[in-house]
Amino acid sequence: xxxxxxxxxxxxxxxxxxxxxxxxxxxxxxxxxxxxxxxxxxxxxxxxxxxxxxxxxxxxxxxxxxxxxxxxxxxxxxxxxxxxxxxxxxxxxxxxxxxxxxxxxxxxxxxxxxxxxxxxxxxxxxxxxxxxxxxxxxxxxxxxxxxxxxxxxxxxxxxxxxxxxxxxxxxxxxxxxxxxxxxxxxxxxxxxxxxxxxxxxxxxxxxxxxxxxxxxxxxxxxxxxxxxxxxxxxxxxxxxxxxxxxxxxxxxxxxxxxxxxxxxxxxxxx
Amino acid sequence: xxxxxxxxxxxxxxxxxxxxxxxxxxxxxxxxxxxxxxxxxxxxxxxxxxxxxxxxxxxxxxxxxxxxxxxxxxxxxxxxxxxxxxxxxxxxxxxxxxxxxxxxxxxxxxxxxxxxxxxxxxxxxxxxxxxxxxxxxxxxxxxxxxxxxxxxxxxxxxxxxxxxxxxxxxxxxxxxxxxxxxxxxxxxxxxxxxxxxxxxxxxxxxxxxxxxxxxxxxxxxxxxxxxxxxxxxxxxxxxxxxxxxxxxxxxxxxxxxxxxxxxxxxxxxxxxxxxxxxxxxxxxxxxxxxxxxxxxxxxxxxxxxxxxxxxxxxxxxxxxxxxxxxxxxxxxxxxxxxxx
Numbered sequence: 001x002x003x004x005x006x007x008x009x010x011x012x013x014x015x016x017x018x019x020x021x022x023x024x025x026x027x028x029x030x031x032x033x034x035x036x037x038x039x040x041x042x043x044x045x046x047x048x049x050x051x052x053x054x055x056x057x058x059x060x061x062x063x064x065x066x067x068x069x070x071x072x073x074x075x076x077x078x079x080x081x082x083x084x085x086x087x088x089x090x091x092x093x094x095x096x097x098x099x100x101x102x103x104x105x106x107x108x109x110x111x112x113x114x115x116x117x118x119x120x121x122x123x124x125x126x127x128x129x130x131x132x133x134x135x136x137x138x139x140x141x142x143x144x145x146x147x148x149x150x151x152x153x154x155x156x157x158x159x160x161x162x163x164x165x166x167x168x169x170x171x172x173x174x175x176x177x178x179x180x181x182x183x184x185x186x187x188x189x190x191x192x193x194x195x196x197x198x199x200x201x202x203x204x205x206x207x208x209x210x211x212x213x214x215x216x217x218x219x220x221x222x223x224x225x226x227x228x229x230x231x232x233x234x235x236x237x238x239x240x241x242x243x244x245x246x247x248x249x250x251x252x253x254x255x256x257x258x259x260x261x262x263x264x265x266x267x268x269x270x
Numbered sequence: 271x272x273x274x275x276x277x278x279x280x281x282x283x284x285x286x287x288x289x290x291x292x293x294x295x296x297x298x299x300x301x302x303x304x305x306x307x308x309x310x311x312x313x314x315x316x317x318x319x320x321x322x323x324x325x326x327x328x329x330x331x332x333x334x335x336x337x338x339x340x341x342x343x344x345x346x347x348x349x350x351x352x353x354x355x356x357x358x359x360x361x362x363x364x365x366x367x368x369x370x371x372x373x374x375x376x377x378x379x380x381x382x383x384x385x386x387x388x389x390x391x392x393x394x395x396x397x398x399x400x401x402x403x404x405x406x407x408x409x410x411x412x413x414x415x416x417x418x419x420x421x422x423x424x425x426x427x428x429x430x431x432x433x434x435x436x437x438x439x440x441x442x443x444x445x446x447x448x449x450x451x452x453x454x455x456x457x458x459x460x461x462x463x464x465x466x467x468x469x470x471x472x473x474x475x476x477x478x479x480x481x482x483x484x485x486x487x488x489x490x491x492x493x494x495x496x497x498x499x500x501x502x503x504x505x506x507x508x509x510x511x512x513x514x515x516x517x518x519x520x521x522x523x524x525x526x527x528x529x530x531x532x533x534x535x536x537x538x539x540x541x542x543x544x545x546x547x548x549x550x551x552x553x554x555x556x557x558x559x560x561x562x563x564x565x566x567x568x569x570x571x572x573x574x575x576x577x578x579x580x581x582x583x584x585x586x587x588x589x590x591x592x593x594x595x596x597x598x599x600x601x602x603x604x605x606x607x608x609x610x
Contacts, residue, residue, distance in 0.1 A: 021424055028424070097387070098396055122537075125419050128399035129378075133355070133387035142471035143355060145384055160475070165380055167482025167531070171475040178471075184537070185524045219272040227274065227396030232427035236418055238558050241567055242583040253586055254596035257568065260584065261601065264545050264566055265490060265512055 004057025004154065006048045007114045009104055009135070010041040010076065012069040013125040021235045028233065037072050040120030040182075042189040047150065047182045048118050049080050049190065055154055058082045060114075062107050064092055064100060067208065074200035078192035082205065085111065089210040094223030097126075101134030103221050106214035108139065116159065117179040121146065132181035142174045148186040152176070274395040274433035276370050281434045283316040284341075286371035288362070290382060291322075291330055298447065298487060299377030303440060304337040305448040306404060307375055310413065313406045317341060319371065323361050325351040328458065335456030338448060343369065344460045349467065355384045356470045361463045363392055368461065371435045373413055375404070378439035386439045396430045398438040402540075412436070418536065423555050443486030443540045444563075483515060483531055490514025491543040491564065493534055495557075496521055497550020497571060497590055502528065504594040505549060511601055514543065519557050535560035549590035553578025570594075 018033040048059045059081040063073055066088060073084045087107045095103065108114055117139070122129035136143035144150075148169070150161040157176040162169050164183050199205060211221055219225055246256050287303040289296060304320065311318040320334040320342040331342040343365055349357045362385060366374065376382040378400040390397035398415035405414050407429065413436045415428045430436050485491065490512040492505045499522055509516045517534040518527070533539065536556035542563035549570050551557060558581050561567055569582035570590040579585045586593060 016419075016423065019424065096396060097399075098391060098394070101391060126399075128397075128417075129383055130387035130390070130397060130399050133384050134391045137388045137391035143384065143388070144472060146380060164530075165477070165479065168477070168479035170477040172472045173475050174472040217272070224271055227271075227394075227433035228398065228428050228430045230426050231414065231429050234425045234427075236423055236425045236555075236559065238555075238562055238581055241581055243579065244584050246584055246586050250588070250593060250596050251600070253588065253593060254600040257584070257586070257593075257597050258600035258603075260566075260568070261512065261545060261547070 002113070004051070004055050004116075004152070005111075005114045006051060006057060006059045007108050007111065007117045008041070008044050008048045008059060008061050008076070008081065009117065009119045009131065010045065010061055010063045010073060011038040011123050012036070012063065012065050012072045013038045013123055016124050019125075021233050023235070035069075035072055037075060038120055038123045038125075040122060040124070040184040042120075043182050043184055043187055044118045044120040045076050045079060045081060046187045046189040047147070047180075048116075050187070051116070051150070051152065052080065055152055060085055060111060062104055063087065064095070064103050064107075070206060075192060077200040077205055078197045079190055080193060080196055084206050086206070086208045087214065088208050089221075091211050091218065091222045091224070094226060095221065096226035096228045097128055097130045097134055098227060099221050099225035101131055101138055102225060103214070103216060104131070104135055105138035106216045107209060108135075110209065110214045115157075115176045116152070117141070117177070119179070119181045121181050121184045132179055136179035139179065141177055141179050143179045143181075144172050144174055145181040146183045147180045148183045150180065271432070272394060275367065275393050276434055278372070278432065278434055280370055281372040282370045283314070284319045284369065284371045285311040285314070285316055285373045285375070286319045286321050286366070286369065286435070287339075288374070288376040288382065288385070289320045289322045289330070289334055290377055290379060291324065291327075294329065296330060296333065297377065297379070298484065299379055299382070299440070299442045300334075301337055301447040302442065302445040303375050303377060304334060304339055306440065306445040308338045308448065310373065310404060310406060311340075314411060316372065319343060319369065321345070321362065321365055323350045323358055331458045335454060335458075336450045336452055338451055338454050339456050341457045341459055344458055345463055346460065347463060347465055349465045349470065352474070353381045354470050354472060354474075355381075355388060356472065357465050358385050359388045359392065360465050360469055362389055364463045365461055366393065366435065374435040374437050376437070376439045378441045382439055386437060390437050393435070393437075395433040395435060395437055398428045400441050401438045402441055402444050404438060404440070413438070418559065441540055443542060483529075485515055485517055485532060485534070485539045485541045488515040488541060489544050491517050491534070491541055491546040491561070493517040493519070493546060493548045493551060493561070494522060495519040495549070495551030498594075499525065499527055499550070501591060504591065504598070508547070508594060508598055508601075511598065517541070519551055519554075548578055548582065549594065551578050552576045553581055
């Protein structure tokens with residue numbers, strides 16, 4: 001097999017705790033909100049770097065977003081990735097999962113000869129967890145999701161991955177190329193490497209592709225290619241609770257709580 | 271705009287739900303979907319259809335009908351014995367192109383998400399993920415899905431006018447399971463599909479499953495956060511006394527102190543216990559959404575400013591690690607008193 005080619009999909013997202021909804025306009029307030037690499041994608045890049053450490057090869061980062069996203073994506077270069085491909089075009093805007101996965105697939109196809117595509121489990125903003133599988137479908141590749149560990153057999157072009165399932169795990173074998181999503185927090189993403197930091201400013205390691213560059217069909221990208229529409233936004237309201245304070249000595253508090261708990265558990269179990 | 275493989279004009283007036291099962295038993299999510307699907311179908315004056323894939327599913331089909339399905343498509347094939355996304359996607363795709371449902375719901379489970387996301391692309395339609403509510407817009411008859419994002423702090427309503435089926439995955443534990451209606455009459459429809467071994471690209475080498483815990487159904491939840499990270503045994507003892515289960519916040523899961531299937535909140539489990547006892551939990555929003563459906567919330571935390579107290583019915587300011595043993599002792603006395 002020629003040099004191993006790994007693609008990692010990453011998304012630059014607003015920090016979730018800083019995003020609010022305007023109560024009047026029902027729009028997202030993104031002003032003064034800081035951006036970060038979607039945390040689950042850090043587990044994806046770490047998985048890719050571990051494969052590169054073991055088998056050699058090249059890691060290409062794919063991301064769809066505005067040109068400023070480069071600022072965050074450089075972190076991946078400083079961690080050891082080799083190239084960033086930013087898919088950036090006004091017409092990509094307003095994409096739902098169908099359009100996003102199509103666009104990423106166009107970029108990955110354009111690079112060509114990718115052996116493994118690695119994604120995070122889900123994004124912290126949209127949290128759909130649908131991109132890896134949708135991407136696999138557009139690329140017509142097998143998928144293994146929620147992977148906690150993986151090994152490759154470079155000679156037979158197969159991957160062996162441990163997938164987390166309800167109550168346990170399964171070990172799957174799949175031919176390469178394939179798409180995997182890694183389980184959030186399955187590994188400890190490494191820090192930026194100071195010796196590699198210079199790479200992050202090398203222009204030759206950054207490519208920005210627009211819709212035409214990747215040969216995207218205008219009917220499938222951005223708002224135009226998105227079947228779903230957001231018809232309303234609201235801040236999530238939690239229900240109002242009693243907020244009754246219970247105070248006293250430790251034993252008094254314990255007695256009150258015990259009566260309260262027994263009242264509820266017994267009352268309802270009769 | 272690119273079109274889906276069939277249009278609203280061609281849809282059948284049916285709500286389809288994907289029925290997950292293991293070892294001849296339905297997963298709870300399947301019964302939850304039948305309940306919600308029944309409600310949506312009734313609002314629209316449509317039929318409710320269960321899509322049941324497996325090797326032998328006739329008994330399960332009867333059970334789905336008792337849970338108020340009007341029709342069950344029985345898609346039986348030896349290669350569907352166990353879930354593989356390749357085989358299931360082929361089988362479901364062939365079924366949907368034949369049945370053309372207006373709405374198709376699946377569980378936001380590991381397998382449900384894998385299947386739904388691939389199918390949606392294959393059908394060139396939209397998919398709303400991990401929905402916490404579904405309703406019908408009475409003026410248009412279009413389904414509106416409620417999803418949450420940004421750590422649970424933002425709710426979005428999403429709809430789809432021109433593409434079919436309207437697909438959604440539904441978060442487990444959100445919708446109640448309806449009582450069985452043994453008199454409900456339904457029709458079992460066997461549907462043959464074409465699947466070959468070569469279509470299945472991934473091979474299962476090994477599978478290890480221990481008794482899995484389903485926190486969505488527990489009547490009592492004893493949840494711990496950083497404040498009790500040093501000693502979860504106390505929580506375990508309390509949970510056992512009350513016939514409940516232990517849950518935890520995400521940091522404890524990330525630290526490897528407790529299994530991920532016990533994580534409560536936005537990226538974990540949404541549960542609806544009669545009572546949730548939250549110990550040493552500060553109460554970030556993404557945790558709160560996980561106990562939103564609890565009947566009563568008790569919070570014990572040494573920080574009087576902890577946000578958990580804004581979202582609890584009973585608030586105890588104090589060290590949970592000291593109060594829990596006293597509470598266990600009081601509950602024991604209480605039980606003995608009742609017996610005596």
